[in-house]
Amino acid sequence: MSPITIAAVKEQAGEIPIHAAIHAQLQSRATRTTKGGKPYFELVFADSTGNFSLKIWSDSPMSEAAETLAEGTVVRLEAEWTQNQYGVNPNKLWWYNLEDAAIADFLAGDPETREKQDRDFAEIRRLCDSIEDPRLHGLCAHFLSQLGDRFRRTAAAKKNHHARRGGLVEHVAQMMRSADALCPVYPELNRDLMLAGVLFHDCGKLWENSYPEDGFAQIHSIHGEMLGHIPLGIELVNKLWNDLVDSVETDEWKGLKPSTEMTRLHLLHLIGSHHGQYEFGSPVLPRTPEAFALHYIDNLDAKMEMIRDAYSQSTEVAPGIYDRVFPLPTNLVKPLAAFVPPPAPPASDEPADEPETP
Structure with a gap:
């Protein structure tokens, strides 16, 4: 499966999952805790088109890998991706480190x-x-x-x-x-x-x-x-x-x-x-x-x-109305399309009538 960019995942993912691979570099990792006391890792991955953050819960199969992944590591992320107003979410996520040739291609952007x-x-x-x-x-x-x-x-x-x-x-x-x-x-x-x-x-x-x-x-x-x-x-x-x-x-x-x-x-x-x-x-x-x-x-x-980013990332909650994407203050509405002039009537092949002679 050929990898796609982070921007492409944000544009294509919605309520319906897409199965895709991404080559990305770990930008940062932080250990956090929910209000209920459940620990998780917040990983921020980046490529030449942007970044996104992923939550890796303590009971996830990838939790141990998240704990040892070093910042700056370039990996291949594969998952079934969905997206809502809070961001991109992976299901059945797994990753592995890329080899030198793939890393060089990734770093070229x-x-x-x-x-x-x-x-x-x-x-x-x-x-x-x-x-x-x-x-x-x-x-x-x-x-x-x-x-x-x-x-x-x-x-x-x-x-x-x-x-x-x-x-x-x-x-x-x-x-x-x-x-x-x-x-x-x-x-x-x-x-x-x-x-x-x-x-x-x-x-x-x-x-x-x-x-x-x-x-x-x-x-x-x-x-x-x-x-x-x-x-x-x-x-x-x-x-x-x-x-x-x-x-x-x-x-x-x-x-x-x-x-x-x-x-x-x-x-x-x-x-x-x-x-x-x-x-x-x-x-x-x-x-x-x-x-x-x-x-x-x-x-x-x-x-x-x-x-521009919000339109590409958000999902329609109703016809022509999109989920709010932070930091914009409101839901977006589908923009008005540019005016398209009606086609000109086809030219007639018949010669115009000669004016009557008085």
């Missing part, structure tokens, strides 16, 4: 996901190259040159949206497309600042949600845990900025308007305010048109990804 992320990274480069302000242009180029590889294997979140290796590239590329499209609609927006702000708004996640070069299990970083991605992002941009300021090529920046210091400050404000609210982790609220726009573009792209 799903070809479709890899191709999409390659296109998205090329789009990010194209839009960064279109920035006219030499300071922001140079900063983006410096970041992609120094940290492009790490950027390409970072997730946009630990869960909920773009939670996969390379997910940050997908998220940033889509946000940059949105920002580029909105700037002509709202001419008060500074396009150069918007594009640079999108690139850097989550750059601290390179230490909060990064992945190794040879796996799909997210790395736990002490810096990410203790500081979070917003302070890390501000620190990183300051470092990259100072790298450029110290170079001889930036002497010409001294006469540019707006000033170099105000340009740096506005970019840092976008990073600090992009969550939009204090309770969501922003140390400062949006105070400029670009800061408001960036916050809403970020929120929109995250929500659209959650909605």
Whole structure:
């Protein structure tokens, strides 16, 4: 049986079981206890398309194997898979460790996901190259040159949206497309600042949600845990900025308007305010048109990804109504299909009647 991806299982599984195999890497294992005192293992498995968690109960035939399975191990999971609003559930589950050749194939990633992320990274480069302000242009180029590889294997979140290796590239590329499209609609927006702000708004996640070069299990970083991605992002941009300021090529920046210091400050404000609210982790609220726009573009792209995932994973509880999928607040309803114009009437082969002669 050929393996399928985690994303495919989420899309295909429902109330009716599907028998399928998955190649996945153990991302984390935790020992937990139900309210009734029953112990179980919670295992999180990941591949290039996403992750899911499985509960292995203490009386399960796989309990002993779960207890000894090391994080980072790549296994073949085979089961009859179902899915409800709480996630994916395996019946008759078993697994075994993959051999070296199969592991190498797995670590190469799903070809479709890899191709999409390659296109998205090329789009990010194209839009960064279109920035006219030499300071922001140079900063983006410096970041992609120094940290492009790490950027390409970072997730946009630990869960909920773009939670996969390379997910940050997908998220940033889509946000940059949105920002580029909105700037002509709202001419008060500074396009150069918007594009640079999108690139850097989550750059601290390179230490909060990064992945190794040879796996799909997210790395736990002490810096990410203790500081979070917003302070890390501000620190990183300051470092990259100072790298450029110290170079001889930036002497010409001294006469540019707006000033170099105000340009740096506005970019840092976008990073600090992009969550939009204090309770969501922003140390400062949006105070400029670009800061408001960036916050809403970020929120929109995250929500659209959650909605896309929810439609692919949830089951219909009634015609056109789907189970609620966390973290969305409600059940989804089947979207309205695009309007299809009626077909044009067939052309007649008969010549038109000649007008009568008076």
